Amino acid sequence: MLTVEGLVAGYGRTRVLHGISMSVPDAGIVAVLGHNGAGKTTLMKTIMGLLRAQQGSIRWNDEEISRLAPNERVKRGIAYVPQGQQSFGQLTALENMELVAGSDRSRAELIDEMMDRYPDLRRYSSRRAELLSGGQRQQLAIARALLTRPRLLILDEPGEGIQPSVVADIRRTMLDLAATGIQVLLVEQQIDFAVSHCTQYVVVASGRIVDRGEGGANSVGQVRQVLTI
């Protein structure tokens, strides 16, 4: 279980998060919603350790992780797919996956599993990542995150700028993962999908949580109302 309490973070002297408290339970999807500039990505970056928490705590399974380096958080089972279909462009799709898959015997099997999940990654395994389409790069980013065998997967706007059929694939993956017991923390602009499929949601505005509740189709209207205000 991930628990964030009184989290304050920002860039230099500019504070972006003003005491955020939330938790991600052991199963299901928690959606983080909010307008552009609300602080959603800053929150994810702070949870991953890319930004230093100026105050507050981040606890993962009863361990304080706010001082750990990002790769140590990954080792403990937290994976992050950043916004913008990021990949190591000069490396091939296969190299991108091998990079994080470790060197044990199950590496090939795991990579194979990812290629079964996303057949384009098998088809273009020897192609440099920068030459893949946006959707393929996002699939590669998700595969790379899953190869670290996470227990919590953080996805920052995974469908942004991607064709609808690939977005549907990614959403299916997300629901599959949640069904198999992997916790998902999802930053999303698509309110309908996020709220109706999540177990809990939080709405962030100006670095503060302004609303939270149980997910489900019935909550969509409430979230819309909060985001319209």
Next chain:
Amino acid sequence: MDVVVGQLLAGLSVGSVLLLAAVGMSLTFGQMGIINMAHGEFIMIGAYTVYMVQQFVSVAALSYVIAIPCAFLLAAAVGVLLEQGVLQFMYRRPLDTLLVTFGVSLILQQAARDIFGAPAVAINIPEFLSGHVSLLGAAIPVSRILIIVLAMVLVLLVSWLLKATQVGRRMRAVTVNRELAEVSGIPTRRTDRLTFALGSGLAGIAGVAITLIGSTTPTLGSNYIVYAFLVVVAGGLSSIWGAVIAAVALGIVQSAIAFGTTQSIATWVSFLLVVLFLQWRPQGIFSLKTRSLA
């Protein structure tokens, strides 16, 4: 015709020395973006390693064989000390890095002066390396041929390491996108340390080779530092093959100009050509988006 071939071979020979000095820098500056003004002193450490080994091993050829791994390890160890002690705190401050490493280079030069003295130390060069071989009508020193071979071996080794090993892939990944590497579980700090150690160690090996063609003094490294930067920048920061082309081209241009004029004129004309080239193509021969220097 003989003159042209001779000049080309001489250029190749000069280029291979420049390349040798620049191979390590292609990792520390090209891959990591660290402006290390003490890189030349790592070359100097390698050169003095030969002298130190020869105090215990009298057979010159054997001493060189032993000196190569010793120079690599010693220069790599000093590199790790520098990276751990100073540079890791300055990764996003290139100007500070430049000034600090310049200071470190002066300290290392003075340390060499205190330990070995200011004059050049006597190094025994294996007899079989003192001769010449005739190649396409041009007489080429055997030592120069060894340097060409060594430079190519090191380039192939670094190229293989970056492409085919997990460590190399991680080095490239950290260069391309540090944040993404961190959240992908790559230990970026350890990768930095390893890259810097490898780059420094390669400079040490370059120092061993350079003892074959020049005198070993505390300021030996400062003769090569500018050329090493030129080769890496003109080649395109993180392209080892760009560095190869840049070094050979620079070597041939220098040799050709020096043939009809003097070495000084050749040096400043080649510098001018590099400046003009970078005006036209600032990204160098091959380009790759690397970690920002700013």
